[in-house]
Amino acid sequence: MVEMHGKTKHPCLLFRRLSSFKSGLPPERQIPEYCFSVPRLHLTPLRQLLVGFEVSVSNRVIRRFVQEEQICRESFLRLQVCDEDGRKMFHSDLSDAVVTKLKCTILSGVILNGRRYVFLAYSSSQLKETSL
Numbered sequence: 001m002v003e004m005h006g007k008t009k010h011p012c013l014l015f016r017r018l019s020s021f022k023s024g025l026p027p028e029r030q031i032p033e034y035c036f037s038v039p040r041l042h043l044t045p046l047r048q049l050l051v052g053f054e055v056s057v058s059n060r061v062i063r064r065f066v067q068e069e070q071i072c073r074e075s076f077l078r079l080q081v082c083d084e085d086g087r088k089m090f091h092s093d094l095s096d097a098v099v100t101k102l103k104c105t106i107l108s109g110v111i112l113n114g115r116r117y118v119f120l121a122y123s124s125s126q127l128k129e130t131s132l
Contacts (some may be wrong), residue, residue, distance in 0.1 A: 032056055040078045041112065042086060043105060045098045050112065051086075054078065061121045077117045079110065081132040090128050106132070 031037055038056050042049040056078065065071045081102060083089050094102075109118040122132035 002093055033054055036062070036073045036076075038073075038076050038078050039112075040080060041110060043079055043081050043102060043110070044084050045094075045101065046084060048105075048110060048112075059123065065120075076120075077110070077112065079106070079117075080129065082130060115119075 014048055025043055035055050035057050036052045039052075040051050040054050062073075062076060066073055083087060083093075106119055109116050111117075119132065
């Protein structure tokens, strides 16, 4: 998912600094050039839960948006569809109402701290993890 207005202030930077202090890690750690730090949001049938940052290998879609479109790396979000306790959900576990709610949320976008993130792309490996 990508944030619609890539040139505004980035609340994810503040969250990253605060979460680093809370976990006892140094506020800024070195990330390899081919990777970037992205916030992860769990989308469950009942709620949306921001679970923190993960270091993810960059891909050509993200590199294109960062280099050609001048969108900041902090404008991306990894969304994972999961159960309330973070486990994978399977189609047999879902009712029609839950499927409709999840589909509507993904297609209309997610609002996080006043910023709207919309669907950008997914890879086959992300589909195996039920994320996008």
